[in-house]
Amino acid sequence: MKAEMMGGDGRWWNWRGRDFKAKVLFSQKGVATQILLLAKSSFFLLDCGDGTLRDLLSMGEEWIHALRGVFLSHDHPDHTAGLFALLSFLRLAGRKETLVMASPSRRLELGINHYRDSFFGGFPFEIEYWESGPSAIRLCGCEASAFPVPHRERTSFFGTAGLVPAVGYAFIGRTGERVVYSGDTGWFAGLRNIIQDADLAIIEATFSQPKGEERHLTLGQAEELAKLAKWALLVHR
Ligand SMILES: [Zn+2]
Numbered sequence: 001m002k003a004e005m006m007g008g009d010g011r012w013w014n015w016r017g018r019d020f021k022a023k024v025l026f027s028q029k030g031v032a033t034q035i036l037l038l039a040k041s042s043f044f045l046l047d048c049g050d051g052t053l054r055d056l057l058s059m060g061e062e063w064i065h066a067l068r069g070v071f072l073s074h075d076h077p078d079h080t081a082g083l084f085a086l087l088s089f090l091r092l093a094g095r096k097e098t099l100v101m102a103s104p105s106r107r108l109e110l111g112i113n114h115y116r117d118s119f120f121g122g123f124p125f126e127i128e129y130w131e132s133g134p135s136a137i138r139l140c141g142c143e144a145s146a147f148p149v150p151h152r153e154r155t156s157f158f159g160t161a162g163l164v165p166a167v168g169y170a171f172i173g174r175t176g177e178r179v180v181y182s183g184d185t186g187w188f189a190g191l192r193n194i195i196q197d198a199d200l201a202i203i204e205a206t207f208s209q210p211k212g213e214e215r216h217l218t219l220g221q222a223e224e225l226a227k228l229a230k231w232a233l234l235v236h237r
Helices: 002-007 052-057 083-092 107-117 190-195 219-226
Strands: 020-028 032-039 042-046 067-071 099-103 127-131 137-139 142-148 167-172 178-181 200-204 232-235
Touching: 020 052, 020 200, 020 232, 032 052, 052 083, 067 083, 067 142, 083 107, 099 107, 099 137, 107 127, 190 219, 200 219, 219 232
Parallel strands: 042 067, 067 099, 099 127, 178 200, 200 232
Antiparallel strands: 020 032, 032 042, 137 142, 142 167, 167 178
């Protein structure tokens, strides 16, 4: 596998554990976030922002059949805008393996189904939707579960919006290794417990100064949380 060759010396992957390897393909607030998690020979995508397909193709093509799940933290476009390009590429490539699509809201499901039905023949693969929740699903020998997080957007024209359905994810591997992804989240007390002792925590660290409003973490908060985990990657900067 090209990704393995690239990561064989430990440099391509941002983190290599016993059960998982993680690579932040790209992450910039308001632009795109896409993170790759490898569990043995199965790939999971954590969020799917603009450019995900380009980023995946830069590591070869093995992922086309080995991508098992897309875990979306919420519907904001910087986390989902790459979905349609990815799905249409998988269709062209003749992928047949079922793809799990995890999301805390059903809104994208309607859009994806409409998109699929606009193509001749639809998709050659099934999409299994999972409305991300606390009861874990088993996938490729791992367990994935979701936890709700407080998150909302603020735009200069419209001001502060209401909270959106948003989650973070926890993955537990074959030997018990635990990877936590915060998604986009404002501060809440329970986050400390979730991140405590994680083998890897991928934590958003958007703001330099506190802004309240349950929107995002500050770099300072993310750094405090990072100390609770055995290893951490700070994203969404
Ligand atoms: Zn967001």
